[in-house]
Amino acid sequence: MSQIATDREIDRSKMAVSDEVAIQINKMNKWYGAFHVLRDIDMTVQRGERIVIAGPSGSGKSTLIRCINRLEEHQKGDIIVDGIELTSDLKNIDKIRREVGMCFQHFNLFPHLTILENCTLAPMWVRKTPKKEAEEIAMHFLEKVKIPEQADKYPGQLSGGQQQRVAIARSLCMKPRIMLFDEPTSALDPEMIKEVLDTMVELAEEGMTMLCVTHEMGFAKQVANRVIFMDAGQIVEQNEPEEFFNNPKSERTKLFLSQILGH
Amino acid sequence: MSDTHAQTVAYVRETMLPEQAPPSTAAGPIKWMRDNLFSSVLNTVLTLLSVYFLWVVLTLVLPWVWYGSWTASSLKECREAVAGLGLAHGAACWSVIGERYLQLIYGFYPDELYWRANLAFILMLVALAPVLYPNLARKILWFSALYPFVAFWLLWGGTLWTPVVAVAGFVFAYLAFEILNRTAGSLVAVIAAILAPVVWWLLLAGPVSNGLASVMPLAIEPVESAKFGGFMLSIIIGVTGIAMSLPLGILLALGRQSDLMIVKAICVGFIEFIRGVPLITLLFVASTLLNYFLPPGTTFDIILRVIIMVTLFASAYMAEVVRGGLAALPTGQYEAADALGLDYWKATRLITMPQALKISIPGIVSTFIGLFKDTTLVSIIGLLDPIGLTTNIRADSNWNGIVWELYGFIALIFFIFCFSMSRYSMYLERKLKTGH
Numbered sequence: 267m268s269q270i271a272t273d274r275e276i277d278r279s280k281m282a283v284s285d286e287v288a289i290q291i292n293k294m295n296k297w298y299g300a301f302h303v304l305r306d307i308d309m310t311v312q313r314g315e316r317i318v319i320a321g322p323s324g325s326g327k328s329t330l331i332r333c334i335n336r337l338e339e340h341q342k343g344d345i346i347v348d349g350i351e352l353t354s355d356l357k358n359i360d361k362i363r364r365e366v367g368m369c370f371q372h373f374n375l376f377p378h379l380t381i382l383e384n385c386t387l388a389p390m391w392v393r394k395t396p397k398k399e400a401e402e403i404a405m406h407f408l409e410k411v412k413i414p415e416q417a418d419k420y421p422g423q424l425s426g427g428q429q430q431r432v433a434i435a436r437s438l439c440m441k442p443r444i445m446l447f448d449e450p451t452s453a454l455d456p457e458m459i460k461e462v463l464d465t466m467v468e469l470a471e472e473g474m475t476m477l478c479v480t481h482e483m484g485f486a487k488q489v490a491n492r493v494i495f496m497d498a499g500q501i502v503e504q505n506e507p508e509e510f511f512n513n514p515k516s517e518r519t520k521l522f523l524s525q526i527l528g529h
Numbered sequence: 530m531s532d533t534h535a536q537t538v539a540y541v542r543e544t545m546l547p548e549q550a551p552p553s554t555a556a557g558p559i560k561w562m563r564d565n566l567f568s569s570v571l572n573t574v575l576t577l578l579s580v581y582f583l584w585v586v587l588t589l590v591l592p593w594v595w596y597g598s599w600t601a602s603s604l605k606e607c608r609e610a611v612a613g614l615g616l617a618h619g620a621a622c623w624s625v626i627g628e629r630y631l632q633l634i635y636g637f638y639p640d641e642l643y644w645r646a647n648l649a650f651i652l653m654l655v656a657l658a659p660v661l662y663p664n665l666a667r668k669i670l671w672f673s674a675l676y677p678f679v680a681f682w683l684l685w686g687g688t689l690w691t692p693v694v695a696v697a698g699f700v701f702a703y704l705a706f707e708i709l710n711r712t713a714g715s716l717v718a719v720i721a722a723i724l725a726p727v728v729w730w731l732l733l734a735g736p737v738s739n740g741l742a743s744v745m746p747l748a749i750e751p752v753e754s755a756k757f758g759g760f761m762l763s764i765i766i767g768v769t770g771i772a773m774s775l776p777l778g779i780l781l782a783l784g785r786q787s788d789l790m791i792v793k794a795i796c797v798g799f800i801e802f803i804r805g806v807p808l809i810t811l812l813f814v815a816s817t818l819l820n821y822f823l824p825p826g827t828t829f830d831i832i833l834r835v836i837i838m839v840t841l842f843a844s845a846y847m848a849e850v851v852r853g854g855l856a857a858l859p860t861g862q863y864e865a866a867d868a869l870g871l872d873y874w875k876a877t878r879l880i881t882m883p884q885a886l887k888i889s890i891p892g893i894v895s896t897f898i899g900l901f902k903d904t905t906l907v908s909i910i911g912l913l914d915p916i917g918l919t920t921n922i923r924a925d926s927n928w929n930g931i932v933w934e935l936y937g938f939i940a941l942i943f944f945i946f947c948f949s950m951s952r953y954s955m956y957l958e959r960k961l962k963t964g965h
Contacts, residue, residue, distance in 0.1 A: 337864050356872075363870035374865035377963055378884050387879060388869035420963035440869065 276488055280473040283491060286313040287346075288444055288475045289334060294343035296329060303329050304340070305499045313443075316476045318486040318507075321496035322522060327479045330496070331446045334477070335366045348443060364392060367437030371449040373429040375421035381408065381432050382417040385439045393440065400439070407435040411465050427458025431465050438469075445469065447478040483527060487511060495519050589618060597621030597934075602628070603927035625928050626938050632922070633938070636758015636913045642686075642750065646761055649683040652676060653768065661953065677769075684765070686751040688742040694734040698726035754832045758913030760942060765832065766914075767901040767946075770839040774900065775893065777840065778847025779886075783877065785852055796848070803845035808903055811838040816910035835907055843900040850892035854885030887961050894954035898947045905943075915939045 289311040296304040303326045311317060319327045332338040333345060336352055336359045345352040347362045376384050385404035389395040395403070408414045411431035413424075421429055430450055437445060447466065451459040463485050470476055470489045478485070486493050486507050493510040495503045495518075503510070503519045511527075514520045566576045597620045601607030607622035614620060626633075635646055656676035659669040678692035706722035742748065757765070784796030803811075815834040823829055858881055866876035886893070908917030919935045922928050 335868055337867060360870050360872060363868060366868075368865075368868040370861060370865065370868075372859075372861050374859075374861035376862065376865070376880055376884075378887065378961070388871065391875050391879060392870045422963055436869070 276467060277471050280471060281314065281316070281491070282473065283312050283314045287311070288313045288315070288348065289477075290344075290346040291334075292344045292346075294333065294340050294345060296326075296333060296338065296340045296342075303499050304333070307343070307501060309494075309501065311444075311475065311477065313475050314473050315492060316470045316474075316490045317478070317492045317494060318490040319477065319479045319494045319496060320481065320483070320486065320522070320526075321502075325496040326499040327496045328448050331368075331448060331477050331479055334444075334446060335363050335368055337368075360392075364440060365442055366444045366446060367440060367442035368446045369430065369433050369437060369448065369450045371452050373421070373426070373433045373453075375429055375433055375436070377421050380418050380420055381413070381424070384421065384432060385436045388436070389439050403439050404435070407438045408432070410438070410468070411435045412461075425458060426454045427461045430454065430458075430462045434462075434465055434469070444475045444477070447476065447480065449479050449481070451480065451482055481526065483511070495522065497522075592616055593618055593620050595620075597623040599623050599627055604929065604931050605927075621934050621937075622931060623934060625922065625931055625934055629918075629922055629928075630938075632759060633915055633918055633935075634759045635761050636918065637756040638752060638758070638761065639750075639756065642752060645683045645686070645749075649680045650761075650764070652679060652683075653764075677772075682749075684752070684757075685754075686749045688738065689747040689749075690738040690741040694738045694741075695730070698729045698734065701729055702726040754830050757832060758918060759915055762832070762907070762912060762914045763901070763904045766836055766839055766904045766907065769836050770843055770900050770904070771897050773836075773840045774843035774847050774896070777844035778896075779851055779882065781844060781848035782851035782855060785848060786855060800845045800848050803842055804849070808839070808842050808906055809909060811842055812906060812910050814838065831912070835910070835912065839900060839903065842903075843896055846896045846899070847893065850889045850896055851885060853892065854887075854889035855881060857888050858884055887958075890954050890958050890961075894950055898950055901946060901950075902943060915942070 287310060291307050291309040294304060294307040307330060321327045329338055333340045334347060348365050350358050350362055352362060382404055386400040389400040389403060390397060405414055408417055411434055413428055413431055416424060416428060451462050463482060467489055490507050492504060493507050494501055497518050503516045514523055567573045596614055596616060598607045598610050601610055601622060601624045604622060607624060611620040635643060638646055656673040659665045660673055678696055682689060682692045702722045702725055705725040706718045709718035709721050781796050781800055784792050787793045812835060815838040819834055862880055866880040905914055905916045908914050923931060
């Protein structure tokens with residue numbers, strides 16, 4: 267487990283948290299069949315926040331962020347994203363998904379399309395951006411994640427780290443206001459984790475609202491403004507990273523931290 | 530690095546080894562034969578047995594094919610000519626093919642109109658080209674879309690207004706959808722787009738076409754369906770069935786995976802029913818039973834009925850092949866498409882279906898090949914496809930009793946078509962490979 271995400275100085279000038287609410291979750295519950303996977307989740311995310319959600323596997327942290335863009339359906343409580351309430355109304359769901367980008371553990375790039383096509387597809391078909399403009403936007407973000415030279419290759423020809431950076435660029439091409447990361451580095455070799463974390467750090471420096479499910483505690487310490495610890499489908503503890511790591515309150519958190527940081 | 534001390538465990542490499550070419554001993558035909566034919570005692574025995582088997586078969590078949598008679602005018606004459614050669618198993622009478630090949634190709638289509646069938650075939654190749662090879666000019670696709678109507682007119686003849694009013698139905702569907710989609714919402718638009726052409730075709734198309742024809746005929750000599758036959762008929766049924774069963778199969782596969790209970794139930798019911806019934810049964814329904822269900826007096830062309838049945842039959846299998854492809858996709862693909870905000874139809878068209886179809890290419894082409902070969906079953910309901918024609922040819926007293934030559938020739942032509950499809954699918958698989 268790497269203890270730092272990036273070697274360079276982090277520019278915190280733009281990483282300001284505003285009062286505007288980006289995501290509001292009230293008493294949200296979810297079941298898989300009879301299994302109660304999320305229990306009474308209450309959470310407010312302000313614009314510009316960088317939140318790391320940690321916890322043992324099976325604690326419901328991935329399910330929580332997948333509920334935010336309705337990849338999973340919640341059964342009780344409300345989720346309000348950007349002022350729009352998530353219901354079964356497909357129009358609202360599509361509206362929210364346009365504003366919320368997501369990166370997956372296994373990248374989920376479209377293998378039958380080139381890197382450039384992966385990045386231009388959603389802007390062209392969802393936002394109706396003209397092809398030329400969409401390609402310019404795509405190249406801009408591919409340069410940002412430092413792989414413009416791979417634009418004409420297929421995902422299968424890239425390394426895992428490169429694929430994850432493309433996935434981030436693909437999400438950014440939709441100009442989202444919120445980014446969700448579902449264990450973005452868990453499927454990567456240690457050498458590639460850093461390149462992806464660097465990209466995420468840069469994104470945070472630009473003031474993106476981010477929710478990251480990750481085991482990268484170095485990233486949490488350096489970038490997050492809040493760490494949420496979940497266990498058994500509940501939020502057990504949340505605090506600023508400094509306090510969270512140095513002075514955890516709950517026994518469960520202490521145990522988790524001792525295991526994850528102990529080696 | 531030769532001076533590394535054997536007694537120390539610590540080791541640091543100072544020079545990286547350069548890449549080297551593989552040794553040159555592992556190549557050449559002898560090496561290949563040793564690897565592939567004589568790698569062990571068992572393989573050597575099997576190789577020798579196979580060679581012996583091939584030898585026996587070929588020494589029997591090749592002389593029969595090669596020394597066959599091309600000149601005799603009847604089976605009797607041919608047998609006498611061949612007997613003079615002194616071959617143990619006789620030889621073929623190819624003259625029947627020389628005499629009847631036009632019939633085997635065109636059936637009883639009037640010979641002064643063969644050019645129309647030939648033109649339709651050549652235009653079919655033109656229409657297929659941009660579909661099969663996407664690198665070609667995309668503008669020809671317009672012609673591909675219009676080709677079915679052109680071909681119908683060329684083959685069946687009659688007034689040009691019949692295909693024109695048929696196309697008009699699609700134009701009306703498009704207009705109805707475009708106009709209502711903006712004003713009344715997509716569901717109304719879809720319903721109108723289905724209703725408008727159906728009403729047009731059933732009620733208005735006939736009178737309008739007749740009216741236009743009486744003003745300006747624009748007609749070529751009509752040919753009735755009973756005169757269609759031979760490979761022309763096989764190709765008409767086969768190609769139409771192939772072209773229609775793929776989209777229908779895709780829709781059925783999507784329907785079977787749908788969350789809408791009624792749509793799903795209809796699709797599952799259709800697929801399971803069609804797959805549970807032999808094609809012959811469906812063809813008999815097409816040839817006889819269907820008339821009972823239609824209003825008396827309606828004439829519903831037998832070739833059209835057969836095409837519908839063959840299409841429905843193939844589309845049920847196609848649906849299962851495509852469903853296999855959809856099921857093979859990782860759920861991540863569906864989730865990524867959703868997360869980007871693509872709606873169901875866009876996600877299907879742009880993300881999941883292209884990948885599912887690519888996975889299913891071998892299965893799809895197998896279904897195509899099966900469909901094309903199954904067209905020979907129409908001989909059972911009295912259509913004169915090549916197999917049906919063999920009975921006809923044997924009814925001629927000159928050729929009474931001839932079997933192998935006709936079936937051999939028909940088999941060869943079918944093999945050429947099916948083998949081309951198989952090679953094309955392999956080409957497509959190679960072309961669409963995007964991994965390492």
